[in-house]
Amino acid sequence: MRRASIWIFLACLCIPSFALYRGEIYSEDLRIQPLRDGRVSTTFSFITVLEGAVPRNPKALGQLDESQHYALFPLTLGQILREYAITELHLTLNAGKWNYDNWGHPHEAGVGTGAELWAWMGASEVTTVDERWSGLRNALSGLFCASLGSLDSRRTLSPTVAFPLSGSTPTFAPHELRHASLPSESVCTENLTPFLKLLPCKSHAGLAALLNPQKVFDADWHGMGIHVTWKEDTGVELKLTLQAVFNPVRTSAGKRRDWNLQSLFDRSIERSCPVASSSSVTVILPEEKGYQITPENPAHINGLVIYDLSSSSNFTIPSNIAMYWPSEHSFQYPLPPLTPVTPLSVKRTIHGTTQTRGVLSISVTNNSPQEISAGYLEMMPALLTLWMHTLKVEINSQIRSDLLSGLKYHPPSPQSNDRLSPSMLQAVLTIPPKTTLKLSMEVNKAFLKYTEHPPDAMRGWDLPGAVFFPLPQSSHDTSSSYDWERIYTPTLLVDLPTPDFSMPYNVIILSCTLMTLIFGSIFNLLTRKWVVVEIQE
């Protein structure tokens, strides 16, 4: 015991000397992009890099961990990453439907409605990946006040092709992916407050001072993301992002699309964050002319205007960046037909009037003049059973099965705790240029036990959106493929057979009465005394 403790003490002495040289760099950036439908997309990204840090080797989980000393990196998150030996972590909490056709690709790809969590972890004999996944979920739900704890085995899958490791692959252990999403999670202030506390300057200084919950949650679309990646040459990188799509046309009195920081956030940047190595606001200029931007900045690079807000620069703080269209009286919405901005447009619906079966149909339109091959991933909770034999791929009502390849389907499998894992359907769709491909399959809706229904059972169940992702490119045909990112379809609402929840006692009474009736009549038959009654006339 004593000897072991001395060794631990010696180890403690050695590790800090290594950690002393570990630098931490924090930088922040805000990207503002006016969109063609009058909205303004804003993306905050706060990046903290732990230079030279390495994710914890899961094989050492049984031993005492090295001391953690952080200056800029949030300790509360660092503890979780070390405790469960997480190599890569992505958590997004979004509300609303990202309109790809009008807004283009988001700056951060994770825009699926609700909560989405995926993590890459090294396998180890000490604690299994699933145990750590469950611990991670609970720790994060405590940290962000979100119901991530319910992302249990009924929601968890491992779609490695669509969600690859975005950093380097550590060599110490084979890595496994766990992915789960909860579309019904609603995002609100209680999630933003802990998010802001992870920043070195919180919401007191720097760009984060703009994040006013009243304005952010009034936006047409808003979402936040926490991304932890490990790159061999830099170290562990924590990227906190917050995206919001504001609608100045709706909120302004004169139906104008002019915006400035004060009107968007109702706050201004009073001072810069002293520990930020860089702090900048980037405005992406629209293609059409007629706008003006203040303050005038000579640095126009490729349609970008960059304002450096870091303390070293001579940019005056407080500042209010504004963009306005002086010649426009009120904003005229662009009239249809509009050509979508993204190469792919996806629609996904579920039809059928009954509560027992339906048809899931997806229509994918290729807007580009080139053929696109896209990965299609469906992660369906066991609420719906997909019937693969009814899968149809059509173009203009003609069956084109040749466009579907690489089909993989994992049916729901029973778990140890009497629950069904989700089913996973993964396929490659090849969509010819300027055409719409329709894919449909029949589904059965599950009949649940009455205890499995949520408190608002009549509302129905939210199904996570499907994911379309670019295929990992082989080296020779880089020219043929478009540059695009993961696309999430909107969530679906499915109506399952719902019982009348006032029933249990009625059922008891009714079945007891029935049993008594049967029992009584049989019992009477068996014990009745039969006599002939002679009627005297």
Next chain:
Amino acid sequence: MNSAAFASTGFGFKDPRKLSFERDWIRRAVLASYWIVIILAFPFWWHLTSIERLALPTSQVRSQVQSNIVFPIAVHFDASIGQQNPSLNSQVQALLHDCAINEPGRWRGIDLRLKDRNDEVTSSQYTVALGEQTSIAHSRHLRVSKTDAQSATRLSSILSDLIAPPKSSTSHSQRVVQYSDHYRLAFTLLNEDATPNRFVETWDVQAALAEFIFPLMSRLSILHNFTVESQVQYYAPLAFEPKRLTLGDTEASGLTQEDLTVFINSAEWTLASSVSNDPVLHFVLFVPSETHSPMNIIDSEGRPTNQSSFLLPQWGSIFILNNELNSSSLSYNDLKPVFRNFAIQLAALLGVPPVPIGLSMEGGFLSDWQLDALLRRRALQNVQGSQDTLHSIVKLVDQINNMPVGQVVRDDVLDALTSLHEAYRTAAASPALALRWSSKALSMASRAFFNPGMLALLYFPAEHKYAVYTPLFASISVPLVVALIRDFRAWRRGSQNDGRR
């Protein structure tokens, strides 16, 4: 025509009493078999729907609660001391004996013996010898100056302070954290406000830890394991406005005693840890903002004191940094007074007994005397805690008849009892081992006490069960009982008729 046909068949009726199944004994056998099935099924039903209550080892718990852990301690007086005053040994022994009788709480679990000669040398024996001045040496050795060696009173008070440190006041027990075999030590540098003129960006925490905290940790490693972590926060505002003070021509801010109790702003400072249930001890270095600097702790009369740190019982310690800041990083030299203070506070929070007044210590952070006293006290506390918990479980289960007691709870209670027994057994040989066992006993006992299974059926009383079953049982029992009574009457009438005949 019809009536004639009916009449002819009517005459063809057999007498029902002659039918093979229309016999009295068959009907009674049917009825009896129903009742037999019900009577046989009743115990099964009762067993299946009743709450599992395994018998707890009540008598064993009662007997363990009576017994107590005892640490035998042998103090050996070197011959050099006995030369001056031959009766010293017996005098000290008598004084210590009186002491133990006067303060039973302080001397609980300690069986002290003084020895003259090197009769039997055990590893845990303490030695007292003559030296230049009164001081504690390592390896359980005490040197006594000549003047001190002549007075039996002085010697006995030194010995009793070392072996059974006085529980100074009630504040002591409230200040010391609950025993746990693993603690997290969280060191936090808090900037009240990050203005360019006055804020600390980095600190050389690791050098300071290695100098002041790690030696203490390694000495205490026999009792606890530690995880150390540190963080820096740049905006940590106070939840209240400190009092303005004017000291001559300088402005300062003051913290009253009430302010100290609400100093921690848990809403804004992210100090909490969410990954483990281990107790966390916080050590906060607080850098006041430019407007609040310097920040003093003021006494009840409003005068600033020269104290710059304070301890929050069972939580941790806070140091307010009022130095002029030359650069945005704190060097090892800047941190020296801070971490020296933190080390003292850590020892106080963990209940390390102080060195008795008038004694010097030869090097090191903690003497074996102190460590042993701490070990004994912690083991005793754990033993008392687990005894109390076990006693409460037994009492609670006795009082509440609806409380289920499963196999898990029973196993935990048995484990706790075995560990307690081991703790008693090993106390003589090794206090450290006794501490391990007592800590295991405490954790087992509290795990049994807080077992969620014990609460499960408290809210589902027997009345609910009857409410669910009554619709079935009441309606079935009516024909059964009525048939029984009817048949019984028929049988009596039949036997009366027989008797009349």
